[in-house]
Amino acid sequence: MKKIKSVEEALSYIKPGMTIMVGGFLGVGSPEKLIDGIIEKNIGDLTLIANDTSFPGVNYGKLVEHKLVKKVYTSHIGTNPESGIQMHSGEMEIILTPQGTLVEQIRAGGAGLGGVITPTGIGTVVEEGKQKIEIDGKLYIVEKPLKADVALLRGAKVDKKGNVYYDHAARNFNPIMAMAAELVIVEADEIVEIGDINPNDVMTPHIFVNVIVQGGK
Amino acid sequence: MKKIKSVEEALSYIKPGMTIMVGGFLGVGSPEKLIDGIIEKNIGDLTLIANDTSFPGVNYGKLVEHKLVKKVYTSHIGTNPESGIQMHSGEMEIILTPQGTLVEQIRAGGAGLGGVITPTGIGTVVEEGKQKIEIDGKLYIVEKPLKADVALLRGAKVDKKGNVYYDHAARNFNPIMAMAAELVIVEADEIVEIGDINPNDVMTPHIFVNVIVQGGK
Amino acid sequence: MNIKSIIANRVAKEFKDGNLVNLGIGLPTLVANYIPEDIEVTLQSENGFVGIGPAPEQGKEDPNLVNAGAQPVTINSGAAFFDSSISFSIIRGGHLDFTVLGALQVDEKGNLANWIIPGKMVPGMGGAMDLVTGAKKVIIAMTHTAKGNIKILKECTLPLTAKGRVNMIVTEMGVMEVTDKGLLLKEKNPTFTVEEIQAQTEAELIISEDLKDMEI
């Protein structure tokens, strides 16, 4: 089970039309080489699941600029003007979702739950067209699970077996997305020996990780 | 915000009739002094939420033996014969719940979700009397969130601010219960200085913890 | 004090020792500078930690240590990092004592609109809907009007962020509490008369019998 592969090999798993999750929050904690590779190989028609659409020129924000994304599930597009432009032109479909709902939908996808029962969005446009449920007299929205073909993550330290350790606020969506995709590729700031991460401190267990690529310079 | 208190002070928050969650798995990762204190003070009429009812003479298993529990939400009672006896005699009500459902119910309680949508239990007695929901043609059970008045947890290292680090398989339900109770009391194998636990490695952030007691000998 | 400082300073007075607070981007972020030194307030960053400290010295930024606006920050002693699912469990699970946000519009029923101007500006709700739905207390911190446009309304006209969840509105003109009967003006900036404040407010203000002066 050799998981360490070249960026080129890792990119071969990503096909046009796929649904991809990208870890990160405004580009912090996002894989650089994998995103640049997608742009270089011009892999388009993608459905993107990410917290936001980042900034112009920053990480997965570039996927939008290069018009490689046909649809995005996200909570925020305000930091990348190109998202708004493509939304208005109809080039990109944007499913705006409250951030907490988005992370629970991804978690539900990974955890085998049938959906998420949430009060967030009740009384707003977010509830429109969605199934609702009343529990103990209170109304909730039922949001569907989200899954992806591929998750592209970034770890600070990844051991050769695939155990991942994240640093500071770069953790964010990464460990949740690690559970919700058919194939999980982690770009490692540093690849370390098995055992270098204390088993107590592993943040994404190796069983979720399929491919490791070396990040950094 | 001095959180470190004596076991005696901590016990003063636990009143007869309360709902308590106790961390641990067959007694592993469970607070010893707090449980013994409840027995000593004979605080009864409790509703217990725990993975199992442990073994006779072991931790929260003793609460059952001392007949301090009127109702229990749990996934397994087979290791404590006294549970079966009290179930059949009607002295203790037992809500048997699949373990994964139980942990999700507790998580939902702590995370503000209206319930849990799960396929586990469909086609079995577990679905009886429960709300069900169909999503994309598949039937699920809707399980309600669980919350408690007090959660009694055990940590390997707890800093003076209340950040908790668990060891090995003693983590189990502890971090989930930490989010789902009005008052959270953690029994620490070791109380350490603030900063001794790397902020990346904190497993239960201090904001969830109200009271710290010194465990051990 | 300037307008923003008046608002931030007043909001900070709501906090109690041990509180957990989320401060939104922009004006609400300034509130951190006015938290009384004799109480301990923990600030949450929805991108995944508690214990935000002040901005770092130049050159000492850590690219992995930023707030929810991607600005470099530091952490206080005892901080803790977690993933987004825990971060939003904190937010949605009722663990925040306060969330402080700006508004495009807010109304006398406690409705808030702050995430979209259809056809014009669609930034998205980010964590705002979760924050407003989940926090124990919701404080709107904003200038009373925007370029002369009235923002405190009888009823919001923009798409809502959440329905009936706002508890308090703090502006440079005064402090208003959302009550069952409408907006109760509890404090006012002494440089304005009640009539001047009402003139800048569409919702009809109920004037507290115990109306106090705001510290400015």
Next chain:
Amino acid sequence: MNIKSIIANRVAKEFKDGNLVNLGIGLPTLVANYIPEDIEVTLQSENGFVGIGPAPEQGKEDPNLVNAGAQPVTINSGAAFFDSSISFSIIRGGHLDFTVLGALQVDEKGNLANWIIPGKMVPGMGGAMDLVTGAKKVIIAMTHTAKGNIKILKECTLPLTAKGRVNMIVTEMGVMEVTDKGLLLKEKNPTFTVEEIQAQTEAELIISEDLKDMEI
């Protein structure tokens, strides 16, 4: 080999390199001893880790390092610990390649009963319902009968653990696959005839055209 070894040895042959497997308490635990050395199989413990190793030497037990039956274990290199919500996300989220459990009853429709005998024994389902509902493949590993009582039925009479989720049954008598048409006997212990196996089985066995001998 004794009966339990025959069963455990046969189950282990199902695993492929890289598989993630949960082994139930009792007989299924023995399967770990027969995993071929040329493949890497990771074992999950539902109390919160992946990478269970063999039992520790006496005197080297760690009270915090136990399996889901509270028996002391060790961990392999590269193991990882997590909380119960992650543990059951693994189980329910379809991340387990196999779950191996015992049964009180199992039937030709793939129904399983293994958690309660009403009025007699109510241990509770523990993680069994989640395991059987969530794993990619469910293998029942058990003795063919229990004290002469038939366990492989046309239809379970005890309350179910899950409906239609069992894929394969391995006993000391043979290997049966649950198919749309019923139980397909694919391998048999050469010390028994097909008739002898059928006599101990209520469900009608479909005999594979390619019936093989089990390794014993």
